[in-house]
Amino acid sequence: ADAGAEAAARDRQMSLTKPPGSLGRLEDLACFMAAWQGDARPRINHAQAVVFAGNHGVCAQGVNPYPQEVTVQMVANFEAGGAAINQLCRASGADLSVVALDLDRPTEDFTQGPAMSAAETLDALRRGAAVVDANAQVLVLGEMGIGNSTVAAALAHAAFGGAAADWVGRGTGSDAAGRARKAEVVARGVAKHAGALGFELLAALGGREQAALCGAVLEARARRIPVLLDGFICTAAVAPLFTLDPALLDHCLIGHVSAEPGHAKLLDAIGKAPILSLGMALGEGSGAALALGILRAALECHNGMATFAEAGVSDA
Amino acid sequence: ADAGAEAAARDRQMSLTKPPGSLGRLEDLACFMAAWQGDARPRINHAQAVVFAGNHGVCAQGVNPYPQEVTVQMVANFEAGGAAINQLCRASGADLSVVALDLDRPTEDFTQGPAMSAAETLDALRRGAAVVDANAQVLVLGEMGIGNSTVAAALAHAAFGGAAADWVGRGTGSDAAGRARKAEVVARGVAKHAGALGFELLAALGGREQAALCGAVLEARARRIPVLLDGFICTAAVAPLFTLDPALLDHCLIGHVSAEPGHAKLLDAIGKAPILSLGMALGEGSGAALALGILRAALECHNGMATFAEAGVSDA
Incomplete structure (x- = not known):
């Protein structure tokens, strides 16, 4: 900077x-x-928004009440303009693109082994980096992936400790029993991959959209493009970068603090204050796109x- | 509703x-x-923003480091498009008008007697009501007036009790000694007009822009136009209405919680949660205009x- x-x-x-x-x-x-x-x-003449979507093998553990087909269906909804992120990007003047990452080929179940091979992780990182528009003046990042609040909890727990249950929330709609099951699955996954940091952590417990988010964040860092990260899932996705060097996230703002209880704890851990706090917990980049309006207003003033x-x- | x-x-x-x-x-x-x-x-095709400006006799007590001429100068700045509120209204799509209320004739010093006569109070209420556009789908309200954070503290203290110092903050830029002086002035004013409620309270401790804000809020209520109030000064301005009947504010949202420490306390007292919390303390309607963007985004979704x-x- x-x-x-x-x-x-x-x-x-x-x-x-x-x-x-x-x-x-x-x-x-x-x-x-x-x-x-x-x-x-500074100016924002061109704001780029990207939503990365992936599917997760850990869904085999029964961590989500929705079927994984919803990821594909929601990507179609993004492409048709019917999702919240479409309306929010229109409202805040961001050009939205959606990158579906091998949705027909979920990652492996991280309670059984690493979620991704090194080659798969690297491929997703590269795809995330490749989508960044060098001419963008700000990059809004979001995600979609049934099961990925479990992935986020696992990444946060592995990176920052505490108890597994501290990082587990309702996600897309889990009840109390579902939350308990998520916490147990997260604890098992983190124990299995104890000690993994950085790239290894991302491969062990992450997913393709998490790796793509890391790739986009690193590419933006190299190009000095400020980033607006969305909520819990996005922040947890870049926790492996934080474990390598907190400065890798210096160009990142956090759009909002999610209603997912782990997010406030995660923001404390990485030392960042959210722009908005509106009780949202949707993902898709919705909180980041909304915060883009605040960022634009700041520059107008x-x-x-x-x-x-x-x-x-x-x-x- | x-x-x-x-x-x-x-x-x-x-x-x-x-x-x-x-x-x-x-x-x-x-x-x-x-x-x-x-x-x-619901739709917002037409958003109206109004800033009311007034001057205050209590400035004779040395409660503000800026001279009262700044009120006139800032009104000219609003009219020329150079203030924060101009940029924020442009960014959120609100039509801004500014109503300067007899700036060459400040109210009386409330430590000596009522700030306004009944006739003056009624006149300002009517002028506030008259400016409301019947076709507006939302009304953004703000204010400007050197000395009016002292007026706000007095109204809040009279309406909701506590200690005078609880309601006193930096305002436009008071230091610790200035805050102590403000608190002492507020305590004296409130003691002098003990027991005043509603219209009487507004006349005793308020000012023309406070009365105009009440008039605009009541007119909007009658026309079922939702209102976005700004921060500490605006919320305190309508405290006299709250003392008459809390339902008079049912159509009001609070744009943001101000960095003025009395505002969070005031919002607790009237039972309303702010939309934004960004450490702002400018007034002019700036927090309300910024929150209009969030409201628009909510309707887009x-x-x-x-x-x-x-x-x-x-x-x-």
Whole structure:
């Protein structure tokens, strides 16, 4: 990131017609964008949104009340424009694409062995990286995959410890018995792959959409494109990168804190504050797309407001 | 509000391609709009935003580091398009108007007597009511007035008790000594007008922009137009209505919780949860205008998403 551009953006914020700091997080967001774009007047002319979809072998353990066919059906819904993420991307001005990752070939059940081979993991990482548009000024990331709240809980538990149950929530609609089963499955999977970190962790407990998310995040990092991550699943997906080096996520904002109870705990663990808190738990990138509207508003203020000098307003 | 339209909107939410409840607050916002518009498919084609500005006699007590001329200067900035609220209304698609209320004639100092006469209070109420566009589908309300965080603290303290200092914050930029002075002034004002409620409270401790906000809120209530209130000042401004009947605020949403420490306490007192929490404390309607984007997104999802049946997605 560009410290000079960030400092210039901070100076500009101090000169705008408002009490210093009174736009709160909006000021920080504008300065963050300045740092990553290397421009004291950052812009979002092109926002890219990508939803990665995958299927998971751990569904064999009965962790989800929905059948895995729903992943394919929801991808069709994304492509037809009928899902929440379509409406939210339209509302916030993001170009949405959907990447379905071998949905007819779920990963392996991580309670039995690694979810993916090294080659499969690398392939998904590459596919995630390849989809990033070099001209995007911000990248909104989301996911879809029946069973992937169990995968997320396993990644978070392996990366940050605690008890398996701390990381397990309702997901797409589990009841109390379903949650208990999820926690037990997560505990078994994490015990089986104890000690795995980084790439190995991603392969052992992750899935194709998790690996693709990591690939997209790394590609965006290399291109200095700021990223808006969605909720619990997306944050857990990049936990393996955090275990390698927290700085790999420096260009990432968290769109919202999910109603999934593990998400607040996960955000504490990685030291990031969400932009929104609206009790959402849908995934698809919905919270990140909604937060893009806040990010745009922050830049509208940053670039559009008059300074005290321009407006002839008395500075204190 | 229309319970039938609200129930129909809730049914629609349950049929959309997402786990029930997974859009969290967005679902509630869509149903709230349905109830007030009397339409299961509520729309925002026309959003009106109004900023009321006033000046305050209590500034004679040295409660603000900025001179009162800043109110006039900021009104000119609003009219020239240079303030935060201009950028935020453009970003969220609201038509902004600014109503300057006798800025050359501040209210009286409430530590010496009532801030306004009954006639002045009524006049400001009427001017607030008159500005409401009958065709607006949502009304965004904000304010500007040097000294009005002291007025807000006094109204909140009088309406809801506690200690004066509980309701006093930095405002436009007071230091610790300034806060102590504000708290002392608020305590004296509230003691002087002890027991005042409703209209009398508004006249005793309020100001013209507070009365105009009450007038606009009542007019919107009568026309069933949902209102997005901004932060601490706006919420405190309608506290006199709450003391008469909490239902007078049933059509009001709170755009954000301000960084002013009294605001969270005030929201607890009136039983309303803010939409956003971004550490903002600017006023002008900035938090409400930003929340309009969330409200619009909620309706985009509500009206634009496919149902399970339409999309051929398996319902659990």
